[in-house]
Amino acid sequence: MPRDPDQHSDPAADSVALAAEAALLEARLRLLREAIDVVDARIRAASDALRLRRDDSSVNPQAEDRRI
Template structure:
């Protein structure tokens, strides 16, 4: 059976290809992080405009956390991405 023409067996070519793909993925990750930050900022701005005291980082002092007794606000993820 002849060797597959789809596979690269040259380690240098494979390494270069993987490095290029990693760089592309890092660029996409950066764009996604920026988009998440923009959405978080918009959520905070809208919350502030509506007079809500809850932010992405957590409830205000003395307020129950999402899911605790007495909490009637819609749930939001409080975790921040690195």
């Protein structure tokens, strides 16, 4: 679309350009959502590992010494 309001553009070409841009944005959104899912899974895994470690050390205080 032209930036100058006095210039007229082809509505069909504008529609095609906007549809292409929308498709790219949707693809990027999918990639970002997948990346967020990966990060969420890593956070859950780290949280679970920390929770297990905390539980182990509260049951057996010397468990922490053996891991180092």
